[in-house]
Amino acid sequence: MSEVARTARWGDFWVRVASAAVLAPIGLAAIWQGGLWWNLVLIAMAGGLGAEWALLSDLDAGGRAIVPGFVGLAFILAQSAPIAAGLAILLICALLASALTGRASAAAGVAYSGLGAIALVYLRHRASGLEDVLLVVLVVWGCDIGAYLTGRLVGGRKLAPHLSPGKTWSGAAGGLVCGTLAGVAVAAGFHAPRHALAAAASISAVLSLVAEAGDLLESAIKRHFGKKDSGSLIPGHGGLFDRLDGLIAAAPFACLLSLGAVPGQAIWIWGTH
Numbered sequence: 001m002s003e004v005a006r007t008a009r010w011g012d013f014w015v016r017v018a019s020a021a022v023l024a025p026i027g028l029a030a031i032w033q034g035g036l037w038w039n040l041v042l043i044a045m046a047g048g049l050g051a052e053w054a055l056l057s058d059l060d061a062g063g064r065a066i067v068p069g070f071v072g073l074a075f076i077l078a079q080s081a082p083i084a085a086g087l088a089i090l091l092i093c094a095l096l097a098s099a100l101t102g103r104a105s106a107a108a109g110v111a112y113s114g115l116g117a118i119a120l121v122y123l124r125h126r127a128s129g130l131e132d133v134l135l136v137v138l139v140v141w142g143c144d145i146g147a148y149l150t151g152r153l154v155g156g157r158k159l160a161p162h163l164s165p166g167k168t169w170s171g172a173a174g175g176l177v178c179g180t181l182a183g184v185a186v187a188a189g190f191h192a193p194r195h196a197l198a199a200a201a202s203i204s205a206v207l208s209l210v211a212e213a214g215d216l217l218e219s220a221i222k223r224h225f226g227k228k229d230s231g232s233l234i235p236g237h238g239g240l241f242d243r244l245d246g247l248i249a250a251a252p253f254a255c256l257l258s259l260g261a262v263p264g265q266a267i268w269i270w271g272t273h
Contacts, residue, residue: 027041028137031137034124034129039079043076046075047068047071049068049241049248050070050071050110052241053105053109053112053113053241054066054067054068056239058225059101062100063106066101066106067097067101067113068113070093070096070110073093074090075121077089079121090110091111093114094107094111112221115251115252116248116252119252120136120247122255122258123136123251123258128261132254135183135186135187135204135254136247136250136254138185139180139186139207142180142183143175143179143208143212144175146179147171147178148171150171151168152171154171156168156169159171163216163223164219172212183200184200187200187268190266199269206253210246213249214246214249214250217245218248254267
């Protein structure tokens with residue numbers, strides 16, 4: 001590989017590292033603390049995603065206020081509601097945003113921006129919320145890091161060149177392995193019994209695949225709107241959607257898994273009782 005090609009491949013590496021070094025401790029501290037601090041991080045995330053969607057989908061000035069506003073409203077109203085009611089609130093807010101803007105994309109933006117944040121609220125409110133949220137977040141991070149590093153070190157056949165020319169099959173495999181290992185590490189860190197580690201590995205592998213599918217979905221959405229990045233808020237990463245696409249997909253799926261978990265225990269105990 002030429003020096004020019006190598007520089008192009010790794011040109012954003014240290015910028016990504018610097019961004020992660022700032023944002024990761026903030027996110028982990030909020031997860032650990034829970035309560036108000038976690039909610040503040042999530043509402044900032046949800047509102048920011050809504051604002052980014054409005055720009056991504058070329059909504060007018062009114063739409064750029066309405067979409068993040070209804071995302072935030074849905075998030076606040078869903079705080080004390082059961083899961084089904086929270087989803088109904090999100091749907092109603094999405095439909096209202098569409099009605100007020102006259103654009104179906106506004107409804108899609110509210111739903112897409114708010115679903116992950118609401119799912120993360122419900123996960124953190126569980127008795128095992130700290131373990132559950134750490135599992136999801138670290139699996140997604142591990143998957144992202146593994147895919148990035150493996151894809152650039154190994155390269156090879158493109159995964160979905162019509163959606164995202166930079167993604168490779170080797171990167172997807174590396175993301176799957178690293179995401180799975182991250183989930184097992186979280187479970188082991190919370191002293192999960194040996195039989196639960198196998199379940200944690202299985203669940204983490206599935207969450208990694210869901211996160212990778214979420215990444216491809218976001219690429220398809222950007223392609224649909226004719227945009228390369230969802231924004232430029234995070235140096236080296238682009239916008240919030242570019243950074244959180246895997247988490248937006250994995251968190252709702254983890255909520256579904258929590259419905260089958262042993263009551264009061266982490267989601268990796270699912271299916272082991």
